[in-house]
Amino acid sequence: MKKIKLLLADDNEYTRTSIRQLLELDDAVDIVDEACNGLEVMEKVEALNPEIVLMDVNMPIMDGIETTRELTIKYPQVAVVLISINDEIQNFRQAMLAGAKEYLVKPLSAEELNQAIRQVTEIIREASDNQQVEVPPSLNRAENHKIVTVFGTKGGVGKSVVCTNLAVCAAQKYRGKVGLIDLDVQFGDLSIMMNVNPRMTIAELMQEGEKPSPDILENYLYERNGVHLLSAPNKPELSELVVARGVKEILNISRSMFTYTFVDTPSFVDEITLTALEEADIILLMISLDLPTIKNVKKGIDILRTLQLLSRTRLILNRSSGIAGLEPRDVERVLDMKIKAEVPSDGKLVVSSLNQGIPFVKMNPKAAVSKGIEAVFQVIENGRDV
C-alpha cells in the first residue's frame, strides 16, 4: 500500500511523541510533520498536502473543531481524525458536523489508532480513485519515461542539491509522476534534504524475498512535494546490502512507474554508479569553476566516452556566479563540451533550504538559483540531442 501521509497536531509535545510512537508501529504511516495549533495545521496542510490530519480537539488559538471546519471547506480532500478526552455524544456530533471522518477517545491503543487511520485512508482513496481524471495516454507510455542520473567525479560539486531541486521542479509539471532515488548508498543525504525520516530504505528493499514490482517499490517510497523518494540506507554499513543487479531492477521498475526518475550518485565510480549511468536516458555531468573539479571531470568524461554514454550526457555548471576563477568558455574549450545550463551560487538560500529540509525551488521559486534549476529541467525536456 502507498504510504499514508499524515500530519499530527497536538499542543502537548509529550502527547505528540507518544502518538508518534504508536503510529510508527505501522510502516504504512508516514508522519510528514507535526503542528501545535490550528493555524499551524492550516499552513502545513497547504505546504505538505497530507491525506490525513490527526488532531487533538483541545488546542490553543484555533481548536480542533474550528480547524476541522476550515479544512473541510478549503481542503475537502484531506480527512480529519479527531482525538479527545471527551466521550460525550454531543462532542462527537459536533466533530462530525464540522466534517471529521473519525472521532477517537483517549487513551488510545496502537491497534485502535492504526486501524482507524487505515479505515479512513481506504475510504478517501476509494473516493479519490473514483474522481481521478484520465491520464493522457502519452504520459502513461513507459517509452516516454526517462531516467536522469546526476553524476560528478568531484565531491561537493552540488549533485544532491541539484538532483533534489530538479525532482521537485519536475513535479510541478508532472505531479506524483516523479521518482527520486538516492544511490549514494553510504552517505546519501536526500532524505534530510526532503525532510523524510525513512524506516524503509533501499537497504530494506534489497532484503525483500521477491523480485521488485511497482507494488513492492511503492512500500519504500516517501512522497514530498509531489516527488516519491527512495532513500539511501540509514547506516553506512547497510550499504553492503545494495548490489548492482538489484539497483538495475529498481531503476527499471521506477522507470515504468514515473515520467521522470532522478538518480543521485556518489562522487566515485563503482558498480552501482556504473549501473545508474548505463540505465540513464540522460546524464547530467555536474561541474563547478575550479581547477580540481575540471581536472577530475576530464576523467569522468573519459569514463563516459569508454562506456559510449557521451551522447546522452549534458554538462551542467553549478555555482556559476561564485568567486571568480575560471571562465566558463575556457572550461568548455578544455573539456571540448558545451555547458548546457548554469545554476548560479546562492549560499544563503541554499543553506537555509538545506537546514529546513525544504527544497529552494519551493522556498523561493523566483530566486536566480531556482530559475537555474528550471533551465536545467528545460534541457532535460528538450529532447536528447547534445
Ligand SMILES: Nc1ncnc2c1ncn2[C@@H]1O[C@H](COP(=O)(O)OP(=O)(O)OP(=O)(O)O)[C@@H](O)[C@H]1O
Ligand atoms: N548553487 C549553489 N549555491 C550555493 N551553495 C551551493 C550550491 N550548490 C551546492 N551548494 C553547497 O554545496 C554543498 C555541497 O552540495 P551537495 O551536497 O549537493 O554536493 P554533492 O556533489 O552531492 O556532494 P557529495 O559528493 O559529497 O555527495 C551544499 O551543502 C551546499 O551548501
Ligand SMILES: [Mg+2]
Ligand atoms: Mg551528494
